[in-house]
Amino acid sequence: MTQAPRWRRRKEARPSEIVDAALGAFVERGYAATRLEDVAARAGIGKGTLYLYFSGKEELFKAVVRQHLLPALAAAERRVETADGPTPALLAEVLGTLIAAAAGPMGAIPKLVIGEAANFPDLARFYADEVVARGFGVLRALVARGVERGEFRPMDPDAVAPLLAAPMLLTALWKNALEPHASRELDTATMARTAVELLQLGLLPRREEGP
Amino acid sequence: MTQAPRWRRRKEARPSEIVDAALGAFVERGYAATRLEDVAARAGIGKGTLYLYFSGKEELFKAVVRQHLLPALAAAERRVETADGPTPALLAEVLGTLIAAAAGPMGAIPKLVIGEAANFPDLARFYADEVVARGFGVLRALVARGVERGEFRPMDPDAVAPLLAAPMLLTALWKNALEPHASRELDTATMARTAVELLQLGLLPRREEGP
Amino acid sequence: MTQAPRWRRRKEARPSEIVDAALGAFVERGYAATRLEDVAARAGIGKGTLYLYFSGKEELFKAVVRQHLLPALAAAERRVETADGPTPALLAEVLGTLIAAAAGPMGAIPKLVIGEAANFPDLARFYADEVVARGFGVLRALVARGVERGEFRPMDPDAVAPLLAAPMLLTALWKNALEPHASRELDTATMARTAVELLQLGLLPRREEGP
Amino acid sequence: MTQAPRWRRRKEARPSEIVDAALGAFVERGYAATRLEDVAARAGIGKGTLYLYFSGKEELFKAVVRQHLLPALAAAERRVETADGPTPALLAEVLGTLIAAAAGPMGAIPKLVIGEAANFPDLARFYADEVVARGFGVLRALVARGVERGEFRPMDPDAVAPLLAAPMLLTALWKNALEPHASRELDTATMARTAVELLQLGLLPRREEGP
DNA sequence: CATGAATGAGACTTCATTCAT
DNA sequence: TATGAATGAAGTCTCATTCAT
Numbered sequence: 104m105t106q107a108p109r110w111r112r113r114k115e116a117r118p119s120e121i122v123d124a125a126l127g128a129f130v131e132r133g134y135a136a137t138r139l140e141d142v143a144a145r146a147g148i149g150k151g152t153l154y155l156y157f158s159g160k161e162e163l164f165k166a167v168v169r170q171h172l173l174p175a176l177a178a179a180e181r182r183v184e185t186a187d188g189p190t191p192a193l194l195a196e197v198l199g200t201l202i203a204a205a206a207g208p209m210g211a212i213p214k215l216v217i218g219e220a221a222n223f224p225d226l227a228r229f230y231a232d233e234v235v236a237r238g239f240g241v242l243r244a245l246v247a248r249g250v251e252r253g254e255f256r257p258m259d260p261d262a263v264a265p266l267l268a269a270p271m272l273l274t275a276l277w278k279n280a281l282e283p284h285a286s287r288e289l290d291t292a293t294m295a296r297t298a299v300e301l302l303q304l305g306l307l308p309r310r311e312e313g314p
Numbered sequence: 315m316t317q318a319p320r321w322r323r324r325k326e327a328r329p330s331e332i333v334d335a336a337l338g339a340f341v342e343r344g345y346a347a348t349r350l351e352d353v354a355a356r357a358g359i360g361k362g363t364l365y366l367y368f369s370g371k372e373e374l375f376k377a378v379v380r381q382h383l384l385p386a387l388a389a390a391e392r393r394v395e396t397a398d399g400p401t402p403a404l405l406a407e408v409l410g411t412l413i414a415a416a417a418g419p420m421g422a423i424p425k426l427v428i429g430e431a432a433n434f435p436d437l438a439r440f441y442a443d444e445v446v447a448r449g450f451g452v453l454r455a456l457v458a459r460g461v462e463r464g465e466f467r468p469m470d471p472d473a474v475a476p477l478l479a480a481p482m483l484l485t486a487l488w489k490n491a492l493e494p495h496a497s498r499e500l501d502t503a504t505m506a507r508t509a510v511e512l513l514q515l516g517l518l519p520r521r522e523e524g525p
Numbered sequence: 526m527t528q529a530p531r532w533r534r535r536k537e538a539r540p541s542e543i544v545d546a547a548l549g550a551f552v553e554r555g556y557a558a559t560r561l562e563d564v565a566a567r568a569g570i571g572k573g574t575l576y577l578y579f580s581g582k583e584e585l586f587k588a589v590v591r592q593h594l595l596p597a598l599a600a601a602e603r604r605v606e607t608a609d610g611p612t613p614a615l616l617a618e619v620l621g622t623l624i625a626a627a628a629g630p631m632g633a634i635p636k637l638v639i640g641e642a643a644n645f646p647d648l649a650r651f652y653a654d655e656v657v658a659r660g661f662g663v664l665r666a667l668v669a670r671g672v673e674r675g676e677f678r679p680m681d682p683d684a685v686a687p688l689l690a691a692p693m694l695l696t697a698l699w700k701n702a703l704e705p706h707a708s709r710e711l712d713t714a715t716m717a718r719t720a721v722e723l724l725q726l727g728l729l730p731r732r733e734e735g736p
Numbered sequence: 737m738t739q740a741p742r743w744r745r746r747k748e749a750r751p752s753e754i755v756d757a758a759l760g761a762f763v764e765r766g767y768a769a770t771r772l773e774d775v776a777a778r779a780g781i782g783k784g785t786l787y788l789y790f791s792g793k794e795e796l797f798k799a800v801v802r803q804h805l806l807p808a809l810a811a812a813e814r815r816v817e818t819a820d821g822p823t824p825a826l827l828a829e830v831l832g833t834l835i836a837a838a839a840g841p842m843g844a845i846p847k848l849v850i851g852e853a854a855n856f857p858d859l860a861r862f863y864a865d866e867v868v869a870r871g872f873g874v875l876r877a878l879v880a881r882g883v884e885r886g887e888f889r890p891m892d893p894d895a896v897a898p899l900l901a902a903p904m905l906l907t908a909l910w911k912n913a914l915e916p917h918a919s920r921e922l923d924t925a926t927m928a929r930t931a932v933e934l935l936q937l938g939l940l941p942r943r944e945e946g947p
Numbered sequence: 948c949a950t951g952a953a954t955g956a957g958a959c960t961t962c963a964t965t966c967a968t
Numbered sequence: 969t970a971t972g973a974a975t976g977a978a979g980t981c982t983c984a985t986t987c988a989t
Contacts, residue, residue, distance in 0.1 A: 117952095135346030136433050138979065149954040154981070218429025220491040222347055231496030235488075262508040265488075265500065269480035272487070277446075277476075280431040285442030289476065297473040305516035350963065351972095360971040362965080371963065557768030558855050561984065562951095571950040573986080582984065640851025642913040644769050653918030657910075684930040687910075687922065691902035698905070699868075699898075702853040707864030711898065719895040727938035750973095771958065782975040787960070 118156045119170070121146045126167045130211035130279065134164055134219045164219070165226050171212055172234050175204065179241050183248075190249035191307070194267075195299045197245060201271045202295040210275030239264040246306070255306040263306070270298040329367045330381070332357045337378045341422035341490065345375055345430045375430070376437050382423055383445050386415065390452050394459075401460035402518070405478075406510045408456060412482045413506040421486030450475040457517070466517040474517070481509040540578045541592070543568045548589045552633040552701065556586055556641045586641070587648050593634055594656050597626065601663050605670075612671035613729070616689075617721045619667060623693045624717040632697030661686040668728070677728040685728070692720040751789045752803070754779045759800045763844035763912065767797055767852045797852070798859055804845055805867050808837065812874050816881075823882035824940070827900075828932045830878060834904045835928040843908030872897040879939070888939040896939070903931040 124145035128137045139160055143150045157163040179197070186193050204210065220227035242264035249255035277289050335356035339348045350371055354361045368374040390408070397404050415421065431438035453475040460466035488500050546567035550559045561582055565572045579585040601619070608615050626632065642649035664686040671677035699711050757778035761770045772793055776783045790796040812830070819826050837843065853860035875897040882888035910922050 130432075132432055133346070133429060135344070139981085140979085150980095151955065151982080152953055155952070160980070214428055217425055217487050217491040218344060220495060221341075221343055224495050227492055227495035228497070231492040232498075235492065235496070236498065259504075259508070262501075262504050263512065265484055265505060266481055266509055266512055269484040270477055272484050273476055273480040276428050276483070280428040281438055281442040281446065284431060284435050284438035285446070286439070287443075287447065290473075293470075293473050294476060297470070298477055301474065301477055301516035302512065303516075305512035305514075349961090361963095361973095362971050363969080365964075366969070552854075554854055555768070555851060557766070560982090572952095572984095573950050574948080576985075577948070636850055639847055639909050639913040640766060642917060643763075643765055646917050649914055649917035650919070653914040654920075657914065657918070658920065681926075681930070684923075684926050685934065687906055687927060688903055688931055688934055691906040692899055694906050694909070695898055695902040698850050702850040703860055703864040703868065706853060706857050706860035707868070708861075709865075709869065712895075715892075715895050716898060719892070720899055723896070723899055723938035724934065725938075727934035727936075772960090773958085783959095784961080784976065785974055788973070793959070 117146075117148070117152075118166070121148070121153060121156055121163070122166050122170050125163050126171060126208070126211070129164065129167060129215055130208065134160075134215060134222075139163075161223065164215075164223070165229075168212055168216060168226060168230065168234075171209055172230075175209060176234060176237055176241075180237070183241050183244055190245065190252060190254045191303050194245060194249070194303060194306075197241075198267065198270070198299050198302070199295045201268075202274050202291060202298065205271045205275035206278045206291045208279075211279040213272065213275050214280050238268060242267045249306065253308070256308045258306065267302060270294065328357075328359070328363075329377070332359070332364060332367055332374070333377050333381050336374050337382060337419070337422070340375065340378060340426055341419065345426060345433075350374075372434065375426075375434070376440075379423055379427060379437065379441065379445075382420055383441075386420060387445060387448055387452075391448070394452050394456055401456065401463060401465045402514050405456060405460070405514060405517075408452075409478065409481070409510050409513070410506045412479075413485050413502060413509065416482045416486035417489045417502045419490070422490040424483065424486050425491050449479060453478045460517065464519070467519045469517065478513060481505065539568075539570070540588070543570070543575060543578055543585070544588050544592050547585050548593060548630070548633075551586065551589060551637050552630065556637060556644075561585075583645065586637075586645070587651075590634055590638060590648065590652065590656075593631055594652075597631060598656060598659055598663075602659070605663050605666055612667065612674060612676045613725050616667060616671070616725060616728075619663075620689065620692070620721050620724070621717045623690075624696050624713060624720065627693045627697035628700045628713045630701075633701040635694065635697050636702050660690060664689045671728065675730070678730045680728065689724060692716065750779075750781070750785075751799070754781070754786060754789055754796070755799050755803050758796050759804060759841070759844070762797065762800060762848055763841065767793075767848060767855075772796075794856070797848075797856070798862075801845055801849060801859060801863065804842055805863075808842060809867060809870055809874075813870070816874050816877055823878065823885060823887045824936050827878060827882070827936060827939075830874075831900065831903070831932050831935070832928045834901075835907050835924060835931065838904045838908035839911045839924045841912075844912040846905065846908050847913050871901060875900045882939065886941070889941045891939065900935060903927065 121142065125137075125142045128142045128145055131137075132141075139153055140150050142163070143153055146153075153163070157166060179201070182200075183193070183197065216226065216230045220230075243260040246255060246258065246260035246263045246267070250257055250260065274289070274291060274294060278291070282288060332353065336348075336353045339353045339356055342348075343352075350364055351361050353374070354364055357364075364374070368377060390412070393411075394404070394408065427437065427441045431441075454471040457466060457469065457471035457474045457478070461468055461471065485500070485502060485505060489502070493499060543564070547559075547564045550564045550567060553559075554563075561575055562572050564585070565575055568575075575585070579588060601623070604622075605615070605619065638648065638652045642652075665682040668677060668680065668682035668685045668689070672679055672682065696711070696713060696716060700713070704710060754775065758770075758775045761775045761778055764770075765774075772786055773783050775796070776786055779786075786796070790799060812834070815833075816826070816830065849859065849863045853863075876893040879888060879891065879893035879896045879900070883890055883893065907922070907924060907927060911924070915921060
């Protein structure tokens with residue numbers, strides 16, 4: 104149907120297949136302990152084929168981070184921008200979604216970036232400025248919206264945003280790093296519900312502060 | 315009093331000096347990228363001398379974690395157990411202390427453990443069960459105390475504890491992994507103050523819930 | 526006259542185009558450091574196409590040597606065989622031509638062969654026996670001619686031939702290997718003139734040796 | 737007897753042992769085809785030990801060149817500077833020595849440098865400027881001495897020097913690269929004698945040029 | 948005929964660990 | 969007890985060669 108030249112079809116799918124394989128491997132063993140040969144095996148290709156698509160381990164790592172985080176982030180931004188309705192409900196929804204996502208495999212990425220930040224300064228910068236800052240931005244906007252509409256107490260959105268993100272981070276790291284080895288589980292649903300409840304209450308205007 | 319000749323003192327201090335050197339090295343480069351030769355150099359000893367005190371890199375890593383976390387944890391436990399006075403104030407104090415500590419070099423340890431959890435399952439288990447669980451225990455006790463004394467709404471302390479820990483974790487990781495590379499700083503003091511305010515309000519009994 | 530369709534011309538030219546491309550690449554980077562992909566690119570063909578004409582890198586190398594040296598050698602042989610006139614003038618002409626040729630790109634071939642002799646014994650043998658020996662043969666014939674005609678002192682042509690070849694070799698290697706990196710140039714014309722002068726005088730009969 | 741610290745004795749001999757082993761290996765197979773593992777085996781050490789003394793293959797190569805050529809060069813310089821007696825005899829002695837040396841294993845170094853010049857520009861520059869230029873300098877001084885003392889015709893020493901060097905170069909390359917594979921040998925002694933004879937005669941004042 | 952995607956053997960290099968001194 | 973020279977397993981990366989298209 105498409106006029107794709109013979110081999111291209113495969114070639115175009117490859118990078119993304121490799122990145123997926125790499126994510127899996129990195130998540131399981133960490134960046135340093137992952138052998139490129141394993142990544143290749145997971146992707147069902149030869150060792151050298153990796154180098155047709157990525158200039159080395161480092162580039163592959165960066166590609167993993169970029170490919171898996173930016174789409175999710177963009178989705179979150181859009182959700183908040185286009186939302187209407189009461190802010191507390193929006194907060195509940197966003198927090199719930201984030202925490203649920205953090206419990207999944209995507210939550211392994213922060214672990215990777217945090218662990219390797221010292222060895223990949225530019226990746227750390229990218230992650231800090233483009234992912235974390237943008238993520239905080241979404242939450243800041245959410246808080247500002249609530250404050251403006253009188254649904255939240257007047258608070259500095261810059262100071263509050265990290266606190267909204269914190270439960271998600273904790274979930275991501277616990278679920279992807281420690282829980283597999285721990286003797287007790289964390290109930291994500293309860294976690295999310297409690298977080299929303301606690302933060303909502305913390306943000307709502309106190310009665311005596313009202314008019 | 316002890317008949318130990320002077321130079322024994324040095325010998326007895328060695329393991330701890332080495333562990334300190336190792337912590338510094340691990341924090342700066344991560345576990346895998348740290349060369350034992352660098353640790354030895356930091357400790358001012360020869361490469362081979364390390365092996366007189368630790369059986370290898372792995373043991374050294376575990377010693378780092380054990381040595382630096384358990385004392386802080388024990389201190390926190392004692393503080394809560396022996397405290398009297400209103401719980402909200404105690405919460406403020408504990409959270410403030412924890413977040414401040416997380417911003418310091420000790421906050422680098424979670425980063426290490428999280429990053430290497432997959433490669434050191436028994437260390438991960440140790441950390442999850444002995445450090446995290448015990449840490450949560452302190453916070454759980456704190457919440458339970460407030461609930462019992464009617465200072466907090468009735469809530470499940472198990473569900474709330476992680477939420478109290480989350481800002482500390484975020485601080486630890488941000489300060490020790492990303493901020494050195496990021497273009498913006500996190501104001502720890504504001505962070506702590508806002509966290510306390512938000513969580514206190516979220517925990518306090520709502521007026522209409524009172525009698 | 527031939528019924529070959531036009532595009533066959535291209536096909537027939539291919540091997541020679543490839544050999545030219547290979548010569549350029551080998552000369553620039555050396556045999557081992559030359560990637561077949563670069564040769565293909567220089568020749569304007571695909572990597573796999575090389576293998577339709579040459580069975581591998583080694584064959585290609587041999588083809589380069591054979592194709593570029595034998596014609597020049599045959600020309601030199603013919604020149605000496607058919608020459609008449611005084612031998613000193615012929616010596617001057619031949620030496621001048623050889624040194625001039627050595628300064629050009631063809632002079633890069635000795636460099637290649639010499640550098641790879643150990644890895645290509647049969648090529649080394651071919652070069653030693655078919656190129657060098659034949660080349661020496663031309664010079665030997667030249668000297669013998671001069672001796673026979675009483676224009677040169679009686680000398681062993683076998684012993685003199687290498688000495689006539691030496692300036693050419695030095696020129697070839699200097700121009701093609703070292704000069705590009707050196708801070709001083711070699712003046713080929715002066716070199717040739719001085720060589721001819723020196724060798725002519727060295728070969729001419731001394732007056733007291735005459736009758 | 738020496739107060740050399742335990743391991744030092746060995747450590748100090750090592751670099752030179754390794755360089756010797758490397759020279760042998762490079763000469764036999766060429767730079768690119770030589771595996772560091774072979775060099776190590778020749779030196780009787782482990783693969784990794786090489787890296788305690790040389791930062792890599794490239795450094796090792798450069799060390800080989802520097803270590804083996806500069807002493808011989810310095811010796812030649814001294815010989816000419818301190819010589820007295822007639823210049824033609826000095827010329828005979830120097831040329832004879834050089835050609836004899838070129839026929840030995842040291843003569844393999846030019847082959848190496850020439851073959852790898854393109855891949856080691858700085859080594860090529862070093863060799864061209866420090867070895868070749870200095871070598872030419874010795875010969876230039878020799879010629880100038882003869883001219884000044886009226887033992888040689890007035891000639892430009894700069895133009896003559898390369899011609900004196902050429903037989904040595906040819907000997908070095910033939911003996912070390914091609915002859916092992918060729919069916920005929922080059923008689924070094926005859927070569928040297930003929931070269932001296934030819935060049936001396938070429939340089940001596942012609943009778944009619946005298947007063 | 949021509950291509951270039953895919954491969955995997957092989958080389959360089961690093962570094963945890965050992966052990967003679 | 970302390971050292972650091974030595975080691976070799978293991979990992980990253982290159983590139984000649986193959987073969988489906």
